[in-house]
Amino acid sequence: MFWFPHGAPGWGWFAMSLGMLLFWVLLIAVGVLLFRTLNRGGGQSRAHGGTGRPTPEQVLAERFARGEIDEDEYRRRLDVLRQGSGWPGR
Structure with a gap:
């Protein structure tokens, strides 16, 4: 934040927000796929x-x-x- 004289520009905040959203979506998707893969081996x-x-x-x-x-x-x-x-x- 100290690199810019008046804080990060508007596109920087947008990119960080989008990056954080994509990170959580990816993390949740990996968790769901892992759960489904491990649960598929069940006996049913x-x-x-x-x-x-x-x-x-x-x-x-x-x-x-x-x-x-x-x-x-x-x-x-x-x-x-x-x-x-x-x-x-x-």
Whole structure:
């Protein structure tokens, strides 16, 4: 500030303000990207087969946990799912 006789010129303040704004935007963007990258390695996308939807086995296990089906029906349906019969495209 002591280099100019009457303080920094108007464009100097504008450049400093713009530089500070860009610095914070860049810092926040790097933080968000880092968070998303580290959070992507979580088990949810892998557990759901990468599609964001639960697998048929997970849906069946949830129904069993809620008490909608009994153990015999759970095991019978799980065997059918693992054999692949009755599921087109498998």
